[in-house]
Amino acid sequence: MSAAPARDYRRFLARSSFIEISARERARAILDDGSFRELLGPFDRLKSPWLPLQGIVAQADDGVVLARGTLDGKPALVAAIESVYQGGSMGEVSGAKIAGALELALRDCEQGRPILPVLLLETGGVRLQEANLGLAVIAEIHAAIVALRRHVPVVGVIAGMVGCFGGMSLAAALCSRLIVTRQARLGMNGPEVIEQEAGIGEIDASDRALIWSLIGGEQRDATGLADDLQEDDAAAIAAAVRAAFAQGLPQQERSAQVELYLKRLAAIDPQQPPDALALRTLWNGAAKA
Amino acid sequence: MEKIELDYPARHVVPRRVHVGVVGSGDLEVLLEPSPDQRAHVLVNTSVDGFGVVWKSVLDRFFQRFEGAASIEINDFGATPGTVMLRLEQAAEALRT
Numbered sequence: 001m002s003a004a005p006a007r008d009y010r011r012f013l014a015r016s017s018f019i020e021i022s023a024r025e026r027a028r029a030i031l032d033d034g035s036f037r038e039l040l041g042p043f044d045r046l047k048s049p050w051l052p053l054q055g056i057v058a059q060a061d062d063g064v065v066l067a068r069g070t071l072d073g074k075p076a077l078v079a080a081i082e083s084v085y086q087g088g089s090m091g092e093v094s095g096a097k098i099a100g101a102l103e104l105a106l107r108d109c110e111q112g113r114p115i116l117p118v119l120l121l122e123t124g125g126v127r128l129q130e131a132n133l134g135l136a137v138i139a140e141i142h143a144a145i146v147a148l149r150r151h152v153p154v155v156g157v158i159a160g161m162v163g164c165f166g167g168m169s170l171a172a173a174l175c176s177r178l179i180v181t182r183q184a185r186l187g188m189n190g191p192e193v194i195e196q197e198a199g200i201g202e203i204d205a206s207d208r209a210l211i212w213s214l215i216g217g218e219q220r221d222a223t224g225l226a227d228d229l230q231e232d233d234a235a236a237i238a239a240a241v242r243a244a245f246a247q248g249l250p251q252q253e254r255s256a257q258v259e260l261y262l263k264r265l266a267a268i269d270p271q272q273p274p275d276a277l278a279l280r281t282l283w284n285g286a287a288k289a
Numbered sequence: 290m291e292k293i294e295l296d297y298p299a300r301h302v303v304p305r306r307v308h309v310g311v312v313g314s315g316d317l318e319v320l321l322e323p324s325p326d327q328r329a330h331v332l333v334n335t336s337v338d339g340f341g342v343v344w345k346s347v348l349d350r351f352f353q354r355f356e357g358a359a360s361i362e363i364n365d366f367g368a369t370p371g372t373v374m375l376r377l378e379q380a381a382e383a384l385r386t
Contacts, residue, residue: 042320043308043320043322055336056290057336058312059318059364060320060362082311085313
């Protein structure tokens with residue numbers, strides 16, 4: 001599926017951006033009108049106990065918004081990460097909020113009350129100040145996604161502009177269906193980290209065209225690592241989430257297609273790595289079938 | 290990191306809780322809720338030390354017009370006084386709508 005180019009300026013001006021709104025507004029924009037109900041909101045003051053010890057002011061919701069509501073009348077759960085706070089990083093509390101909510105949704109699914117889970121992923125990955133505790137909860141999120149997707153599709157959205165990196169890129173890869181925009185990025189290490197560790201000869205993190213050609217939403221969609229490329233339009237993304245659930249469980253989860261991905265990796269010659277366009281031809285978006 | 294606490298007189302109760310803003314670079318979040326008594330209480334957590342006088346000036350000016358008995362918690366990540374005032378005004382406006 002590919003997004004129609006927004007050439008009609010009236011349509012372009014009429015759309016309401018998804019990227020520019022906060023995590024709370026994003027969750028509200030996804031759910032049916034008036035159905036948004038926040039769990040563990042800012043007034044519950046479930047904050048990071050670790051950041052103030054390191055001289056950093058903590059946000060009252062630790063940068064994660066959990067909302068119950070409905071999608072076309074069906075019970076749903078949205079977990080939205082606020083990228084403006086600490087780069088959307090996963091700390092002990094923010095990660096546990098997501099993992100705990102997914103585990104409760106799993107319990108409901110097991111008792112015959114399906115909950116449609118949506119993850120709005122906008123995160124640099126683990127919060128370095130909380131190190132192992134952050135990594136531990138990211139593993140819990142992974143486990144919860146894998147358990148939950150036996151019952152219902154787990155739908156992920158990466159809209160940008162932070163993108164989705166580190167341990168949380170694995171969470172994105174575990175989603176049954178992944179929706180991206182052209183502005184999104186998905187990868188294990190961010191370009192700055194690669195440049196810092198391997199040198200500017202490996203990658204020039206300031207070359208935005210290069211970065212987006214490699215790990216941008218359009219490339220991830222064209223190579224089958226994402227399922228749906230959408231414009232930065234809140235209504236279009238909300239509709240894409242509903243369409244993703246309407247397709248039901250995938251025949252085989254992307255992360256279960258081990259043979260396919262081993263074959264794809266074997267097709268690459270590390271001595272002569274393909275550029276972005278060549279990779280599309282090489283992989284041909286085969287996983288999208 | 291610094292904590293600043295200030296109290297102001299109030300004339301009426303506030304009807305509900307309001308949350309605005311984000312603890313992002315140069316920004317802040319405001320949590321405003323009904324106060325347990327007839328006064329307004331402000332708690333500022335700020336990442337920038339040594340600006341107590343500026344905080345008091347901004348809040349003194351805000352409370353010249355805002356008369357609600359609110360408990361206000363501010364989590365600040367280096368916002369300028371202008372941004373602080375805009376977020377406070379935004380919270381006050383959200384109370385009215």
